[in-house]
Amino acid sequence: MTPKRSTEDLIRALAGQPVPAPWSPVATLGATLGAGALPLALFLALTGVRADLAGAMTQLAVQAKTVLPLGLGGLAGALAFASARPGQRFALWPLALPLALGMALVLLRLGIGPEATVLAEWVGSTALVCLLSITALSALPLATGLVFLRRAAPTRPALTGALLGLAVGGGVTAGYALHCTEDSPLFFMTWYSLAICLVTAMGAMWGGRFLRW
Amino acid sequence: MTGVLAISPGCDYAGAVVSARLMPARQEAALHRDDSWESLLARANDGDGAAFARFLMVVSPTMRAVIRRRGCDLPADQQEDILQEVLLAIHLKRQTWRRGEPVRPWLYAIARYKVVDAFRRRGAVVNLPIEDFADLLPEEQAASPLALRDTDVMLAQIDSRSAGLVRAVALEGKTAEEAGAALGLTAGAARVALHRAMKRLSEAAGRMMK
Missing domain, CATH: 1.10.10.10 (Winged helix-like DNA-binding domain superfamily/Winged helix DNA-binding domain)
Known part of the structure; x- marks a missing residue:
């Protein structure tokens, strides 16, 4: 049998197959949000939302430490979904916007805040808890999202995984920020960012392995 | 229609055309309607197997060209193997194309991904020149x-x-x-x-x- 004839046989066989189930972005989003919200709600229920939440939310820095990761997560999620379809064009630069806004807050703090407490604010007292909580709370939604994305067709699996990790890390961080009482941009722009980077790296690693097709 | 037939010899569309003559005019018109790649894939994803077969047939020459351009030092049967991997991937992932969007960028992205993947997997093995094995291969007998x-x-x-x-x-x-x-x-x-x-x-x- 010549190769071309076997290709024609393959085409006939494929045409006889049922249409494969589609990848559903809505289901992926729903499952990932659910898998993220559950452990996060449990965490907040056990450790408690910060007592002064309503009052603190009037401060710009406190708003920023929830809003910025949430915005970053939303952007990254949209890009992760775009990157999961072959041939889609997307730009990564919007991801720099939340980072730029956060850096502006850092500069503002360094410009006008007291100099004596810079180091103490930067190191904080809950940095390790922050890193561990965010990465641990991100594991389940990240794995869930990856399972659903296997139906899609990312032509750059590691990038799609990284973007999903960024989205999940951002979302979880926004929730964790409701618990955390360290309100200096020096703290959260360092440790939240590092935690989100860890989740992103985890996503890139898992994506490169599990999203191949 | 004739263009499609010329591209895909061996496929039994000739039969389809003959039987189309026996169909009511409306159905015959349906057979001859817009045969763009987009239309074929949209119908294929609606469950029209014949449209999907035709889609794969008409994209195969383009896919062959893509593969040949990248791997002209591969023997023809291996290029055909890669083509079959690409066609299989198109089938498995055909629902990730969104109707209303052009098919080509989607198709080329899939082809590039699968072709790069295929060459990565076999590149190291197949690019060894045959001379390296000269003393391992039994001498070719003067044709059986x-x-x-x-x-x-x-x-x-x-x-x-x-x-x-x-x-x-x-x-x-x-x-x-x-x-x-x-x-x-x-x-x-x-x-x-x-x-x-x-x-x-x-x-x-x-x-x-x-």
Whole structure:
């Protein structure tokens, strides 16, 4: 049998197959949000939302430490979904916007805040808890999202995984920020960012392995 | 329609066209409607297997060209293997194309991904030159009797002058020019004659396979 004839046989066989189930972005989003919200709600229920939440939310820095990761997560999620379809064009630069806004807050703090407490604010007292909580709370939604994305067709699996990790890390961080009482941009722009980077790296690693097709 | 038929010989659309004559005019119009890649894939994803077969048939030449451009040093059967991997991927992921969007960027992205993947997996193995194995391979015997008999059967399908030309070049290892000179042909004419003879032979082989 010549190769071309076997290709024609393959085409006939494929045409006889049922249409494969589609990848559903809505289901992926729903499952990932659910898998993220559950452990996060449990965490907040056990450790408690910060007592002064309503009052603190009037401060710009406190708003920023929830809003910025949430915005970053939303952007990254949209890009992760775009990157999961072959041939889609997307730009990564919007991801720099939340980072730029956060850096502006850092500069503002360094410009006008007291100099004596810079180091103490930067190191904080809950940095390790922050890193561990965010990465641990991100594991389940990240794995869930990856399972659903296997139906899609990312032509750059590691990038799609990284973007999903960024989205999940951002979302979880926004929730964790409701618990955390360290309100200096020096703290959260360092440790939240590092935690989100860890989740992103985890996503890139898992994506490169599990999203191949 | 004719364009499609020309691209996909061996596919049984000729039958489809014949039976279309027996169909009511409305259905015949449906068969001849917009055959863009987008329309074919949209119908395929609605469960129209014939449209999907046609889609794969019409994209195959383009996919072959993509594969050949990247892996011209691969033997033809391996290129065809890669094509089949690409076609399988198109089938499995066909629902990730969004209707209303052009098919080509989607298709090329899939092809690029699968082709790069295929070459990454086999590149290291297949690009070893055969000379490296020269002392491992048993020396080729002077063609088995059965193969010679097949060759004679095949060459009997074309006229004796072409057969002589093919025999001289393919079996005795002469160049087209040498073989042509023996038959009183110029170099260019010999190459053309050889090309035509090979084409007729492969057509004859195709007929005999059926």
